[in-house]
Amino acid sequence: MRYLPHTAEDRRAMLGTIGVGSVNELFADVPGEFLLDRIEGLPGHKSEMHVERALGALAARNIPAGSVPFFAGCGAYKHHVPATVDHIIQRSEYMTAYTPYQPEIAQGTLQYLFEFQTQVAALTGMEVANASMYDGSTAAAEAVLMAHRVTKRKKAVLFGNLHPHYRAVIETISRYSEHDVVDLPSAPNAEFGLEIDDKTSCIVVQYPGVFGGVRDLTPLAELAHRNGALLIVVVTEAVSFGALRSPGSMGADIVVAEGQSIGNGLNFGGPYLGLFATRKKFLRQMPGRICGETVDEDGKRGFVLTLSTREQHIRRDKATSNICTNSGLCALAFTVHMTLLGETGLKKLARLNHANAVALADRLAAVPGVEVVTPHFFNEFTIRTPKPGTEIIDALVDHGIIGGVPASRLFPGDGLDELIFVAATEVNTNEDREAYAAALREVLA
């Protein structure tokens, strides 16, 4: 077996050194009736070539985003990732290292985490950021739990523009950790009419919203703060930081984001990375790993994981979160891509995304029967069509186009069946947009 170095002779010699006759003697603590010679129903080992064939055959049954005009978003976005990024994250020293528990021989990981935290804080307009969470949705749930700890209250109010799957993650954790959630109704362009009282720990709002809309969050921050609650801003498209006023500048107390768009591929939904940033005064309540600067015995600058007294391996049942492994390598991909972009590149990239979305919106609005219902947006918007969105998206596949996400997939039974969420990024060409509009025209005819 190509991954196992021992020869039969090595094994015999080692068993001899140990002083046992067979390897099963080393499993002596396992009651005999549970020790098996084989597991039924599983195949034997395969050569590298055969594994490649088997998995290649599965991959061939999927339609890759890059192979068609592609317009799906809703929390996962098709962006171009520079080749440099994938090369660096595959370096052994990053990919095959563990969480940096021995800082003297993990400065590579620790320094990029420090750089990552700096980038995330700057993008979100916040003071401190952690070293990543699993993804945007789990980061959002952790943010709600953190708000409960900070305010010593237990009710979260979720704005109706929050991605329904994010909402479901928050609801699940809240329900089983005995916290309350108030869900506001979902509709495109819903107003900020909020039920907030002295039990509310936080308002959770998405920016841009799941319908694509963007708006000034300052009034919402003021409302939250007037009532002693925190404003949590959820961002599912990190490229938007290059075009939109930062949540921090509008009064957010915690900003969580899905970082996939920068440096990371679609991967059918994971692995992604959650960005988590907050105000300095809430630092001790922040979940997750945090990297900090210090010096070594010679006075040289270095980095370590710090503030670990918040964490499970020290505090056990008093920890701020149970998180351990997070998204280190995805954070590296993010950092490398952001390093190449810089803020100048990010702003240009965001501008191109917005331009392509505007061009697409205009093109689709010209198709008879189609209405663009989101007046202000970044790179994603909602259209209303005269037929159910699911039917249209399905029919578009037959035209070789992934035309977006039907609202009914995220909001089944909510009466939003005629809506479709459409995203545009830098990868879309004018030909893609024309193909989409032409196909949509045919599908609706």
Add this chain to the structure above:
Amino acid sequence: MNDVSHKNFTSAGSVTATGNRGLQIEEPLLFEIGSTNFTGVDVEEPEAFESRLGDVERTDMMGLPGLSEPETMRHFVRLSQKNYAIDTGIFPLGSCTMKHNPRLNEKMARLPGIGDIHPLQPQKTVQGAIELMMQLSDWLTSLTGMPAVAMSPKAGAHGELCGMIAIRAAIEAKGEADTRRVVLVPDSAHGTNPATAALLGFSVRSIEAEKDGTVRASAVRESLGPDVAAMMLTNPNTCGLFEPDIAEISAALHEAGAYLYCDGANFNAIAGKVRPGDLGIDAMHINLHKTFSTPHGGGGPGAGPVVFSKSLAPFAPLPLMARDGDGKLELIEEKASSGEARPFGRLTAFHGQMGMFVRALAYMLSFGEDGVRQASEDAVLNANYLRKLLKDTMSQPFGDRVCMHEVLFDEAFLKGTDISTLDFAKAMIDEGFHPMTMYFPLVVHGAMLVEPTESESKRSLDQFAYALKALANAAKRGDKDRFKSAPRFAPLRRLDETRAARQPILSYTPPAQQAAE
């Protein structure tokens, strides 16, 4: 920002003008290299258009520089050279399972049909992806002898959350949510166990382990009552021992109306040899990044699918997977379409760590059923081989007895030397090895938990044992300075962790701004 005289280059104790030492090159922060008005990516300028951002267009400066591609490569390659990794040498972190990461798995994860598909594409365009998830779940249910699996948890601790929520949901379904509020956790457990239980509002009742680190069924029985919801147990446990009473423990729990959650972090010792389902386990997470070799990536991403017994299977979270009569595959994303099942909710936005699923499946297909078992046997063989090589040099807290895939030492052999477990570990760095897990499990003084994994050759283990013996002898000889001043040959000397925690500096501040503050 391009000032080369920043503090790294003028550090005390350096014997060269630059602070560099041959291939060990000082590398500033990227913020000290680049300029905010430069970008290393060529982005085209769109044709003239009218912005539809409304009143929220960003106009401020963020302070984030861009680096050219060569500068970026050099920055991150130089940084990488300050990291130890499995590909560098043995990485014997007990409980963490640092085994070889096959590059075939990386190649498979990057197939466009795997890496470039969107989680919300129409399901008819991702049938191969759902099939891949089903194949992996078949492997997991077969290897564990448990009927159902939740694929979406993103890491071990997330899997624990999944398993423990399912237990809560099952208890609620029986109308016992208000009475069963206690979770039993042995002292030797991973910190994530009590943290997870507490997150779900359970109170944690500690169970003391025997002298040899294992838990007796009698101790569990004594702690059982109508208030107990579940027990969380790691098997093999964190001392590297198989829990001999586990079947009796699960029977006692079930009899008392409680469930057994197993922390599957150490499944790699028994995969292919013992099926957790046969032991009466109700839920167990499987760290694909441990047992099935998806790369640890310097702290993730991982994946933590959870297998369930028949009694918990109905409560598994969304999404569910189904195959209809025509062979069409479906991901069920909503409670309303879940039929008989009663999913407890959703743990993440999408379907789990597809990128990890494909790597784990590539690993399983490569190894096959026979190879998975051989890997477990070799892992156990390697740990016992090290135990034997070191038995007269280092001390074992429970005497010289057979272990599973990891061997536990304590600091007794350092008694009287004034050298701590930490000092010993730092001296290992100078010898070119990553230290073992230190001070865990908490039940052993100065614990040193060594997990070699099946990836290490006999030669590699011999070298490792040679180095540890040499260090132990040096310690016993009284060569204290070698330990107290270690590491001396790493990129940095020992770091001041107290200072980092007392005066947290968590992001870069430009010197001008620092001065102003």
